[in-house]
Amino acid sequence: MRISAQAEDFDISAEIELLKENRTDLGAIATFTGLVRDIHGDKQIKKMTLEHFPGMAEQELGKIGFEASARWPLEDLTIIHRYGELLPGDNIVLVITTSHHREAAFEAAQFIMDYLKTNAPFWKKEETTEGDHWVAAKTDDDDKKDRWK
Amino acid sequence: MRISAQAEDFDISAEIELLKENRTDLGAIATFTGLVRDIHGDKQIKKMTLEHFPGMAEQELGKIGFEASARWPLEDLTIIHRYGELLPGDNIVLVITTSHHREAAFEAAQFIMDYLKTNAPFWKKEETTEGDHWVAAKTDDDDKKDRWK
């Protein structure tokens, strides 16, 4: 399991290669990438700043990864979450799950994303054409997490 | 929509870049990669040969892509399926779905994989330590497809 909270960008192919290194038993690799969108509601996004709680962020991402590994037959997984200043089109988060079976890989990646939205200590601030604001948490995201209970 | 049946390998990062080109509105990118496993049941795989029906293969992949686009609010998608001789660890198939929303991206990628298994004219032959054989279709895969009805 590779967990990282980092300012730097990530490369998906390179991250997959890390998981595949020295093994030829993986049949299924699912990935999810979350990116900064240029529009949020009716506002144009100029910049996004991601604040995080160093130490606890990695710890919580790790907990989510372990929980996913306990629920699905995963071979390995990667969770990378960026922090700092990002522009529209920039990568925010990457989840990679590998398994012998595609359902496990897909479902675990969805689970990780749903949990990460509400449980990982990251906060988004948007700089828009109409001023700056902290993104409000969506109750919707709690619902999505709750479906895994 | 990018559809390809090809002998050459693909690079996931490069394929994602093609979809992102000149746009910063994508919030979610899901990918699935299917690979040749070194074990199938109790047999060790030495090589896999993928046969395909040229022309019809691309046409069926395109139909599946269009169907996914009709069912989910996708921004764009890519389906690449390789043919020819592959070794354990090699990529077989890549599906990329992009959307403003992660559920749409995840579900559409799963849908495409489920349909592709039963509807795209590709056939796998395995060369194992105990001889060669054509892989039998799984009724299981029909069930997985049927859940989307």
Added chain:
Amino acid sequence: MNLVYFALIRENIGKSSQSIDLPEGVTTTGELIDHLSTLGDNYNAAFAQSDLIRIAVNQEYVGLDHPVTDRDEVAIFPPMTGG
């Protein structure tokens, strides 16, 4: 009529494509399979298990009751195993 075969069916028959003249009375895909099965043991073996036969006429999947004419391309192959 142009016939194309794939995978195990291609191997059993021993060729990947062939041209035949459609005999009188053969008007559907099912009748075509029955006719081909009389052409030799290799064909008979290829089409022995009807639940393992899939057919495409002019690159569209069809059933065993689909009409066929001399101008069609008919592809015969086992269930697909891609992905």
Added chain:
Amino acid sequence: MNLVYFALIRENIGKSSQSIDLPEGVTTTGELIDHLSTLGDNYNAAFAQSDLIRIAVNQEYVGLDHPVTDRDEVAIFPPMTGG
């Protein structure tokens, strides 16, 4: 006690961390929030909406009835919006 703040709560209070001496009678996270709210308008504003407060004691999420001592690190922040 070490306090750390993030995001809007950090901005409202005007600092990202501080050390305080835990007053007599403050033994839970809820009592701590009540105490901090008396320290000035900036604290009061930061903690005005109790449903928008999340707390971690020594990097573990806890509720408002969790015990606190002078040796704890208490982090206070709004609901998370990562991903």
